[in-house]
Amino acid sequence: MCGRALPGPLMSKLPSLVPEPLSFDIGNEHDRFWCAAEGRRYASVIGFDAKAQGEVAICIAELVSNVAKFAGRGTLALSTVTEPRLGMRIVVEDAGPGIDNPASVFEDGFSEGRRLEPGTQRRSGQGLGVGLGAVARMMSHVEMENAPGRGLRVVCIKWLDPPRGGSGAFPASGPSSAR
Ligand SMILES: Nc1ncnc2c1ncn2[C@@H]1O[C@H](COP(=O)(O)OP(=O)(O)OP(=O)(O)O)[C@@H](O)[C@H]1O
Numbered sequence: 621m622c623g624r625a626l627p628g629p630l631m632s633k634l635p636s637l638v639p640e641p642l643s644f645d646i647g648n649e650h651d652r653f654w655c656a657a658e659g660r661r662y663a664s665v666i667g668f669d670a671k672a673q674g675e676v677a678i679c680i681a682e683l684v685s686n687v688a689k690f691a692g693r694g695t696l697a698l699s700t701v702t703e704p705r706l707g708m709r710i711v712v713e714d715a716g717p718g719i720d721n722p723a724s725v726f727e728d729g730f731s732e733g734r735r736l737e738p739g740t741q742r743r744s745g746q747g748l749g750v751g752l753g754a755v756a757r758m759m760s761h762v763e764m765e766n767a768p769g770r771g772l773r774v775v776c777i778k779w780l781d782p783p784r785g786g787s788g789a790f791p792a793s794g795p796s797s798a799r
């Protein structure tokens with residue numbers, strides 16, 4: 621994995637180089653394994669500890685599994701955020717059916733497009749069982765862009781060193797909202 625040196629004041633805090641952006645095609649359920657491994661490796665280069673690397677791997681596996689399951693194919697893109705601080709961006713996109721009610725799918729116990737009542741048999745058993753709810757908890761930020769007819773775009777950011785009591789903001793929100 622190639623890398624470049626960080627600009628400005630971040631340089632002195634950095635344990636390593638900033639890895640170049642990477643992108644991968646997703647074509648089936650099994651791709652989640654190597655995509656997760658790529659994500660873990662990318663996170664380690666940025667400087668995430670073993671626990672955070674594991675969280676990155678789990679989230680990527682979940683999102684890639686969703687793409688394969690609900691859209692058939694899509695892409696995974698990994699990049700480094702350097703402003704307002706160091707983090708990792710994960711973007712998973714597809715051209716599938718999208719989601720009718722994006723807010724509901726972050727709830728635990730929502731699977732296969734419906735709420736699971738206690739004792740409900742799950743059909744695939746391929747995910748984590750808590751799906752996007754777990755992704756939301758393990759990432760600092762998750763945004764879902766749902767374009768009917770154009771599929772789903774999920775953007776996640778994980779800050780390297782999140783501040784106590786909350787998550788950071790997307791760079792697009794401007795430095796004033798960054799905690
Ligand atoms: N890429 C996607 N395209 C269309 N719908 C999606 C996509 N990803 C998730 N969904 C919808 O959001 C719901 C919640 O996703 P989530 O990953 O939490 O659960 P799941 O994949 O159904 O089950 P699990 O991951 O627990 O095995 C899904 O049931 C599906 O309806």
Ligand SMILES: [Mg+2]
Nearest residue numbers: 682686747751
């Ligand atoms: Mg899932």
